[in-house]
Amino acid sequence: MKKLLVLLLAAATLAAPRAFGQDMFNHMSLGVSLGLDGVGLEAAAPMGDHFQLRAGYSLLPFSYKKEFDFGNVKLGGTTRSLNDIPMTAGLWGPGNAKVLVDIYPGDGPFRFTAGLYVGTGKLITAQADLSKVLTRDEYGTLGIGPEGGPTFTTDKNGFAYVNGKVWSAMPYVGIGFGHAVADNLCTVTFDLGVAFTGGAKVESYNYLKNTLDPSKPVDTIAITSKTLENKDNGWIDKIGGIPVFPMMKLGVFFKLF
The missing domain is CATH 2.40.160 (Porin)
Known part of the structure; x- marks a missing residue:
């Protein structure tokens, strides 16, 4: 088509x-x-x-900004509170x-x-400011994600990104x-x-290799209902299946x- x-x-x-x-x-x-x-x-x-x-x-040119509470999450062997995390989301970045x-x-x-x-193929763009939750030496190195599942990291400035990618x-x-x-x-x-659009595919990013060696690419991490242990009730997969x-x-x- x-x-x-x-x-x-x-x-x-x-x-x-x-x-x-x-x-x-x-x-x-x-x-x-x-x-x-x-x-x-x-x-x-x-x-x-x-x-x-x-x-x-x-x-x-408009974006939605809100502080989200993600509860207590185990990071780097310790449990930390991911509450009041500033998030910014927008559509069609950058046009x-x-x-x-x-x-x-x-x-x-x-x-x-x-x-x-x-x-650019970015239908949805979102970023979370984790700079006050992580220490500076954890920027770009500390893996975040469900146990046994794929992990993402922040960039070198302490920001984590999620995009809904389309054609x-x-x-x-x-x-x-x-x-x-x-x-x-x-x-x-x-x-x-x-x-x-081909359907929106949600992805985040792991900057570990890029942080250690800037010449190496950033790894893309696919986010599906399965990787979220179906805590989204399957909505990510359902929305991603809509091709227009x-x-x-x-x-x-x-x-x-």
């Missing part, structure tokens, strides 16, 4: 110049958007009467570039859209209303669709020429 959508987008983009000739890119608009992909900036241009090309970048092709089947505002979001190139399909390039100076658009992420956004575009 991913390869098919990419091929269709490429074919539409390459075929459009031959099909529409001098009507290509004779107007352009610049707009801002707000939605589940974050705050975005987009440029748009027509490709004939029934096609429109949009390209831009979006990011979610995604996007290329979208709008297809208008008629003369009205309704359209189909296909495209591609490209980024770095995510095909998108959807529907929408409105022309980003219209006769009016200002126009409003609406998009509704899904990005094919919903997208909805509003856009406001201003005609440049």
Whole structure:
């Protein structure tokens, strides 16, 4: 499915110049958007009467911060209190570039859209500040995790990281209303669709080898319901099995020429 959508987008983009000739890119608009992909900036241009090309970048500059209590945990042979641990979580770090092709089947505002979001593949980013729980010589060296299971460490600054990883190139399909390039100076658009993510895989990191020898890579630790001894009631595996992420956004575009 991913390869098919990419091929269709490429074919539409390459075929459009031959099909529409001098009507290509004779107007352009610049707009801002707000939605589940974050705050975005987009440029748009027509490709004939029934096609429109949009390209831009979006990011979610907001994060959620809260102190969490994890209770007493055995670390390094001693039991320590992991309470009031500052955590920060966000979406789409550090953002995604996007290329979208709008297809208008008629003369009205309704359209189909296909495209591609490209980024780092980090749907969810989270970090925990353990610098006040660990001693400085334990940063990047002390293993944390369930007994007999995989262990992660902090980095050299005492921060532990958890990411929800998806495809770095995510095909998108959807529907929408409105022309980003219209006769009016200002126009409003609406998009509704899904990005094919491949399912979010949760992972943390073990910095031990990298701490001892910075030339060595950081080990990736997969986090599943099994590694958590099903204390999440299977939710990590269930959410990770969903191959798409919903997208909805509003856009406001201003005609440049």
